[in-house]
Amino acid sequence: MRLPNCLTALALLAVVPMSALAQAPAPQAAPQLVRAAVLRVDTPELPPISRLELPPEDIGFAGARLAIDDNDTTGRFMGQDFEAVEVAATPDTAASELDRLLGEGIRFVVLLADDATTVALADQAGDRALVFNAAARGDALRGEQCRANVIHTAPSHAMLADGLAQFLMWKRWPRWFLVHGSHPEDLALAEAYRRAATKFGAQIVEEREFTDTGGARSTDSGHVQVQAQLPVFTQRAPDYDIMITADEHGVFAGYMPYHTWDARLVAGSAGLVPRSWHPALEAWGATQFQNRFERLANRPMREEDYQSWLALRMVGEAATQTKSADPVQLRDFMLSPDFQVAGFKGQKLTLRDWDHQLRQPILLTTGLLTASVSPQDEYLHQTSPLDTLGIDRPETACTF
Amino acid sequence: MRHAFAILLLTTIATPALANKVYVSNEKGNDVTVIDGDTLEVLGSYPVGNRPRGITISPDGKELYVCASDDNLVRVFDPETMQELHTLPSGPDPELFVLHPSGNPLYIANEDDNLVTVVDTKTHKVLAEIPVGVEPEGMGVSPDGRVVINTSETTNMAHFIDTESFEITANVLVDSRPRFAQFSDDGSRLFVSSEIGGTVSVIDPATQEITKKITFEIPGVLPEAIQPVGVRVTADGKKIFVALGPANRVAVVDGDSLEVTDYILVGQRVWQLGFTPDQKHLYTTNGNSNDVTVIDVATNTAVKSIPVGQQPWGVVVAPN
Numbered sequence: 001m002r003l004p005n006c007l008t009a010l011a012l013l014a015v016v017p018m019s020a021l022a023q024a025p026a027p028q029a030a031p032q033l034v035r036a037a038v039l040r041v042d043t044p045e046l047p048p049i050s051r052l053e054l055p056p057e058d059i060g061f062a063g064a065r066l067a068i069d070d071n072d073t074t075g076r077f078m079g080q081d082f083e084a085v086e087v088a089a090t091p092d093t094a095a096s097e098l099d100r101l102l103g104e105g106i107r108f109v110v111l112l113a114d115d116a117t118t119v120a121l122a123d124q125a126g127d128r129a130l131v132f133n134a135a136a137r138g139d140a141l142r143g144e145q146c147r148a149n150v151i152h153t154a155p156s157h158a159m160l161a162d163g164l165a166q167f168l169m170w171k172r173w174p175r176w177f178l179v180h181g182s183h184p185e186d187l188a189l190a191e192a193y194r195r196a197a198t199k200f201g202a203q204i205v206e207e208r209e210f211t212d213t214g215g216a217r218s219t220d221s222g223h224v225q226v227q228a229q230l231p232v233f234t235q236r237a238p239d240y241d242i243m244i245t246a247d248e249h250g251v252f253a254g255y256m257p258y259h260t261w262d263a264r265l266v267a268g269s270a271g272l273v274p275r276s277w278h279p280a281l282e283a284w285g286a287t288q289f290q291n292r293f294e295r296l297a298n299r300p301m302r303e304e305d306y307q308s309w310l311a312l313r314m315v316g317e318a319a320t321q322t323k324s325a326d327p328v329q330l331r332d333f334m335l336s337p338d339f340q341v342a343g344f345k346g347q348k349l350t351l352r353d354w355d356h357q358l359r360q361p362i363l364l365t366t367g368l369l370t371a372s373v374s375p376q377d378e379y380l381h382q383t384s385p386l387d388t389l390g391i392d393r394p395e396t397a398c399t400f
Numbered sequence: 401m402r403h404a405f406a407i408l409l410l411t412t413i414a415t416p417a418l419a420n421k422v423y424v425s426n427e428k429g430n431d432v433t434v435i436d437g438d439t440l441e442v443l444g445s446y447p448v449g450n451r452p453r454g455i456t457i458s459p460d461g462k463e464l465y466v467c468a469s470d471d472n473l474v475r476v477f478d479p480e481t482m483q484e485l486h487t488l489p490s491g492p493d494p495e496l497f498v499l500h501p502s503g504n505p506l507y508i509a510n511e512d513d514n515l516v517t518v519v520d521t522k523t524h525k526v527l528a529e530i531p532v533g534v535e536p537e538g539m540g541v542s543p544d545g546r547v548v549i550n551t552s553e554t555t556n557m558a559h560f561i562d563t564e565s566f567e568i569t570a571n572v573l574v575d576s577r578p579r580f581a582q583f584s585d586d587g588s589r590l591f592v593s594s595e596i597g598g599t600v601s602v603i604d605p606a607t608q609e610i611t612k613k614i615t616f617e618i619p620g621v622l623p624e625a626i627q628p629v630g631v632r633v634t635a636d637g638k639k640i641f642v643a644l645g646p647a648n649r650v651a652v653v654d655g656d657s658l659e660v661t662d663y664i665l666v667g668q669r670v671w672q673l674g675f676t677p678d679q680k681h682l683y684t685t686n687g688n689s690n691d692v693t694v695i696d697v698a699t700n701t702a703v704k705s706i707p708v709g710q711q712p713w714g715v716v717v718a719p720n
Binding site for chain 1: 493511514531533534535552553554556568573576622627646
């Protein structure tokens, strides 16, 4: 149990009559303890284009704290106690920090790191821990580089691209102008959009690369440069319905809306953005979930928070259902077909056994709202509509 | 104008007070729509505070209780005039509540705070705060008034609370997101709906064991869209009605076999249900189509859809 919980308990003591307190059916034996760690590997990055998107200090950690609170509340009735050690590392210290956590006997590690680091740390953990990938979105991680000891709560590039593609096809906007950045992650995301276009019958009528030369930001006169350069960059494109941007490092996409040569909408990394979570979602009981998080963290919930919350809620749900704290039993149950977890997205979330990706709806978000949620009703699937998003069983390159 | 008013007055006098008036809370509209249960016409809508959800009425029909979730209190109205009489402390974010069969006290689920708050409806004092699981919502009371059930949506349990001691005496694990708890009138069965799990657990209150899980299957409707929420049982226990959320249907379950016998098409995203006192009609709140459907209980048919306010949530019908 985290320290702030003790404060909550004290506050409760103040108002709860003894009769009510006495009920807390604390089992006689010491509670079963389920330990986990959240390891965040921070790589130095330029600040985001918009200062509204500055990453908070506790990004990812705050979601984990909420999950531990939720698990502990249930744990009071089950005789179970949950804790998660929070570690912020650099690419240089990540390996030694992981070793230290494993040395302390921690068997569940939530990782917030880039793709390459995620694979390296998963290999380092080996059969000593179950790793939850709560940040990296590359399809290779779920494909040729997949690892049996990794569960992905972050959606993949393919899931995000497919979620957006379904909506665009529903809108009858099949002609796409794809602009991608020059970083490896941008190229991987662009590939996911090409795949989505083929899968759902869209056409990429033009493709351009926006090279990251470290150029203008909106400070000082940067916006003048943007206003002059982006129309030029986007002119003379064949007729298109919508521009798709693939910009994982936030270099240019944020500037794109209203700066295209043609009067066209922008989607992908800006405009209509596919996400695992959005702080304006209200449906499916999300309001109280957002309230709980905002009260705990004093800020809106980010995707990283949702994904680390999901990871630790999976552990908590497994402990509740199996009535066990044994890491092997919890892992086996999470990977079994009987496992499901609720995630405020209107349906149960389950694991794909072929690549350990958590199935989940994808929110299509504008700045302030959730505009739509995919899968769109029109796309059917023999197993689960959620499997219309991302890499399906027959296509997987993953072998454990 | 004056003339019209006089006629209106006459009508009011001619009909017996409270004859089957239906009260619907509109979560986004911040008001309650009142429907005449005889004519099925809307009588009016009245402001009731912010984010009204749970709604119930005292056994004598003199006090209408509304969970004003964003005001963090329960507002109490005169059901005839819809004027606010007073408020009750509820704890933060009251969502749903249940009245003791005697009319006092009121047991309130505080969704944001993992508590059930017990409030005396006469003295307006908080009698107890009972820590429960994460996101408490469903509230049911046994017909003898000795046990209150709370369901916690993220903990996935039905908590049995002793109404004398305010202690939790049992916890029953059910399927994902339990939303509603309802006893049969003879107290022999407890029904708990699980929205994400897609089931209704039938629990023996004596042993706190799940004796059966009711499942649902509708041709042409995705299983993911079948999300049980509101549950009502006829007085003779012969029919159980289950609102199925975005499946836009109310299931009719046979009380003997506990198998589904019928699905009634209603409005969109049907959540809560309310019987008329004679149990001739059942009202459903359809949150996405902003209406209520009136179901004829004897024939399992939808009789009429009545437009109400924005995002109707709960419904209660005045006693005779």
